[in-house]
Amino acid sequence: MAQKNRSKEIWLVPKRVSLHQTICLIDGIIERKYDGTVWNPQKQNNLGVNLKKWGATLDGKNVAQQSIRTLVAAIPQYLGFVYINTDTTPNTICLTEAGMALWHKHKDELIKIPNLRDGKDSLITKSDCVLTQMEKLQITNPIINKDCENIYVFPFRFMLKILLRLKYLDKEEIAYFLFKVRNEDEVEVVVQEIENFRSLSSQKREILINAFKKTHIGNITLVKASSAGYFMSLCQITGIIDKITVYPENKTRSIPALRINEEYKDYVKEILDKKYNKAEVFDFADNLQLWIDYIGNPERKFPPISVTIKNDTNSNFLIQVYKENICKYDDLINANDVLQFPMFVNEEYNVKVIDINTGVELTSMDVVPNFESRLFEIHAENNDDNEKDETIEEIAEDIIEHCSSQNFSGKTLNYISTLNKVLGLDKLNDKSLRGAYFEYYAYKMLLKLLDLKVIDNVIWNGKIGKYGLPTQAPGGKTGTPDIIFTIDDTDYVLELTTIKSKSGQFAAEGSSVPDHIRLHKMNSKNNVVGIFCAPVIHERNTNAMQSILEQFDIKLHCITEKDFINVLLTKNRDNIKNFLEI
Numbered sequence: 001m002a003q004k005n006r007s008k009e010i011w012l013v014p015k016r017v018s019l020h021q022t023i024c025l026i027d028g029i030i031e032r033k034y035d036g037t038v039w040n041p042q043k044q045n046n047l048g049v050n051l052k053k054w055g056a057t058l059d060g061k062n063v064a065q066q067s068i069r070t071l072v073a074a075i076p077q078y079l080g081f082v083y084i085n086t087d088t089t090p091n092t093i094c095l096t097e098a099g100m101a102l103w104h105k106h107k108d109e110l111i112k113i114p115n116l117r118d119g120k121d122s123l124i125t126k127s128d129c130v131l132t133q134m135e136k137l138q139i140t141n142p143i144i145n146k147d148c149e150n151i152y153v154f155p156f157r158f159m160l161k162i163l164l165r166l167k168y169l170d171k172e173e174i175a176y177f178l179f180k181v182r183n184e185d186e187v188e189v190v191v192q193e194i195e196n197f198r199s200l201s202s203q204k205r206e207i208l209i210n211a212f213k214k215t216h217i218g219n220i221t222l223v224k225a226s227s228a229g230y231f232m233s234l235c236q237i238t239g240i241i242d243k244i245t246v247y248p249e250n251k252t253r254s255i256p257a258l259r260i261n262e263e264y265k266d267y268v269k270e271i272l273d274k275k276y277n278k279a280e281v282f283d284f285a286d287n288l289q290l291w292i293d294y295i296g297n298p299e300r301k302f303p304p305i306s307v308t309i310k311n312d313t314n315s316n317f318l319i320q321v322y323k324e325n326i327c328k329y330d331d332l333i334n335a336n337d338v339l340q341f342p343m344f345v346n347e348e349y350n351v352k353v354i355d356i357n358t359g360v361e362l363t364s365m366d367v368v369p370n371f372e373s374r375l376f377e378i379h380a381e382n383n384d385d386n387e388k389d390e391t392i393e394e395i396a397e398d399i400i401e402h403c404s405s406q407n408f409s410g411k412t413l414n415y416i417s418t419l420n421k422v423l424g425l426d427k428l429n430d431k432s433l434r435g436a437y438f439e440y441y442a443y444k445m446l447l448k449l450l451d452l453k454v455i456d457n458v459i460w461n462g463k464i465g466k467y468g469l470p471t472q473a474p475g476g477k478t479g480t481p482d483i484i485f486t487i488d489d490t491d492y493v494l495e496l497t498t499i500k501s502k503s504g505q506f507a508a509e510g511s512s513v514p515d516h517i518r519l520h521k522m523n524s525k526n527n528v529v530g531i532f533c534a535p536v537i538h539e540r541n542t543n544a545m546q547s548i549l550e551q552f553d554i555k556l557h558c559i560t561e562k563d564f565i566n567v568l569l570t571k572n573r574d575n576i577k578n579f580l581e582i
Contacts, residue, residue: 010217011139011155011179012148013227016074017234019130020123024056025071026081026103027110031094039084044068053112055246060115075077076235077143079166087288096296102129103173131238132298138281141295142288146500151182152281156235159182161270163260165191170257171245173207174229175221180457182279202250232258240264243487278371280305282342289344304342306308307369310350310377311337316468317362317380318354318422323347330423332356332468333378345370353380359421392448396565399441403498403561405533407434413447419467431498432472438496439482440470440559442533445568454573458485475508481516487577490527493517496561502538508536514548514556514557523556529580530556533564 001006029035029048034043044065044193052062078080083101085092090571106124113119120509133155140148158181163169165187175196181190195496196204212218221227235241235258246257260268282303284291294303309319321329327342328349343349352364362380369376390398401409407428408416416433443460444550448457461473461480473482483494499505504506509532517530530549531540542558549556557580567579 007181007217008149009151009233010148010221011151011181011227012144013179013231013234014521015225015230016070016114017237018056018123018229019075019125019127019237021051021056021071022075022081023055023067023110023124024051025076026095026099026541027054027107027439028094029082030103034093035095036092041065043093048195054110055113055115055119056389058116059197060113062117063516075237079137080143080292081129081133083143083292083296085288094292096292097127098133098296098298101298101334102127102546105129111430124305126237126239129298131240133295134235135276135296136301138284138295138303140284142284142286142291145284145286149501151502152283153181153184154279155181155184155278156238156437157186157197157272159235159258160260160272161187161191162194163258164265164268164272164527166194168244168257168259169194170248171226171228171232172222172255174210174231174258175218175226176212179221179228198248202249202252205248205250206252210369219458229256232256235561240267240488248399264282275301279303279417280371282306286512287342294344300344303346304344304547305369305374306340307367309333309339309341310375311335311339312377313380314352315380316356317378318356318359318418318467319378320354320422322350322351322352333468343367343369345455349374351378354418354422357411359418375469382470390444392445392569392571395441395445395448396569399438399445399561399565402434402437407436412437425467432496433469435496436470436472438498440464442481442494442496442564445565448485449568449571452483452571454571454576456486456488458483467478474484475512478519479516481520484520485527490529490577491520491522491524491533492580493530494533498535500534500536502541505534505536506537506541506544510544514545516555517539517549517556518552521552528554530554531564531580532556532558533561534558535561573577 025047028047031050032043032046034047037043044299047068048063048065050061051057057063072082072084076099077084077508079098081102083094085094096466106127109124111122112120112330114520116123137154137156139151139153139155159169159178162178176565177190177194177197200208213223231306232243236243240261241258242261244255244257247254259518282305290304294300310316314335316332316334319331319333319339320327331339334341336475343372346368348366350364350366352484354360355362365376367376398410398412402412416427419427438463439460443458443462446455446458449455460483465471474480482496485492493516494507496504497509497515499508513530513532517528521528532545537558539562546556546558567576570576
């Protein structure tokens with residue numbers, strides 16, 4: 001795990017690299033049928049018993065639960081043979097197809113040994129399965145991104161490119177140069193840096209490396225349980241990399257190094273020039289399942305690519321992307337807009353286009369993206385006119401209907417019903433979403449006034465999220481105002497609620513509304529006026545809020561949504577200012 005005082009922009013390497021233990025661990029998961037089950041201390045202890053059964057521990061005895069967790073986080077999870085599914089509650093331990101392939105290849109080679117030391121001649125130390133996973137490995141990825149970030153490189157393949165140019169890489173060069181690489185296009189730079197390093201005098205080289213060792217990064221990569229050493233061992237497991245001893249001209253002592261095994265040089269050139277020559281790194285962010293879909297499938301050579309779905313029509317649609325009859329992605333695509341989804345090259349997907357008002361499938365198209373073809377256009381017809389540019393009067397009507405309804409109304413109700421019908425996403429009774437739509441409607445109305453130059457600026461602190469659904473501005477005493485609009489030198493801080501009851505309204509807004517307005521005034525050079533807008537105004541509630549703000553010389557207008565809308569509909573700057581006079 002990365003420590004707080006060090007950069008995460010450096011390659012993360014597991015500090016346990018026993019292939020034999022990895023296979024024994026997977027054997028235990030399969031034997032005990034733990035795949036897809038809750039990952040708990042009892043299972044961790046039982047897997048320790050399985051390691052003991054094979055003698056796959058240093059002393060041949062059972063190991064602690066922490067040791068099992070450390071083992072899982074090493075080769076098994078790092079290379080995608082096993083993973084802890086943190087998307088489930090509680091977390092579960094899962095085998096991947098790559099993990100099953102590793103077990104099937106080597107299960108018959110497992111024999112009982114006294115312990116890892118005395119049975120070292122019987123250990124499984126190399127595997128083509130590890131080679132495949134090392135070739136595919138990308139840093140950063142969701143398994144390690146809490147400890148490693150802003151690196152987009154295939155580390156093993158990058159190293160192979162350097163080895164083809166420089167013949168070998170010693171341990172210090174790996175720690176000092178290789179581990180800091182962040183992008184695939186740095187090959188020439190790194191080669192030049194290492195050549196310069198090798199041309200230094202022995203004294204200058206020693207001074208440079210000694211200074212590096214005193215840094216936190218230098219300590220973990222080159223001194224204490226050095227990650228450079230573990231990386232070298234990991235590369236050896238692939239079977240195509242040899243660990244050798246070199247005697248650099250500018251170093252007084254020998255040093256361990258890596259080189260490509262002579263028998264595999266043509267293989268290395270082949271995979272770099274042909275097999276992976278089109279591969280692109282992909283930002284997986286926190287998408288664990290997508291990472292497992294890639295790294296956990298030995299048949300997938302490339303990470304996904306971003307595929308664009310383009311909507312050239314004047315209608316909004318709900319998009320669903322299916323693969324093998326499973327919906328992988330869905331979202332709202334706006335008129336004349338685009339969406340991007342990750343897809344694997346040369347694999348078939350089906351894109352469904354759904355009417356947002358009825359939930360009816362309008363059309364679908366089969367797509368097979370590749371590196372040359374990753375843009376697909378929607379061809380669908382929807383005669384509904386809901387996507388036409390709304391007038392300020394139409395938005396005002398939406399607000400009135402929304403605040404008068406029990407939950408939602410009009411086209412919004414139709415769309416939310418469609419989400420429920422098509423996706424099983426039930427938002428019909430979501431009070432937070434109801435409040436968010438009130439904010440969104442008010443913001444759209446103020447945007448119209450901004451276009452007409454009736455107001456000078458408007459900021460909504462909510463946002464539009466997935467499926468085009470609005471999200472409320474952050475609430476609470478330390479949250480932000482719902483909306484701020486400016487006329488001349490005055491900021492109008494607008495706080496809205498759809499709550500009608502006196503007690504419910506005060507509980508939700510009684511303290512947060514004054515705090516949001518007060519905090520905004522502390523950070524604004526303009527005059528500040530507060531506006532509290534609700535379907536029903538309760539004098540007792542508003543008196544309390546106004547009393548708080550009077551202490552800070554801030555005026556608070558408490559008005560119904562109808563009164564607020566009516567003054568905005570005048571589309572007159574002076575009318576609005578006079579109505580909301582300081």
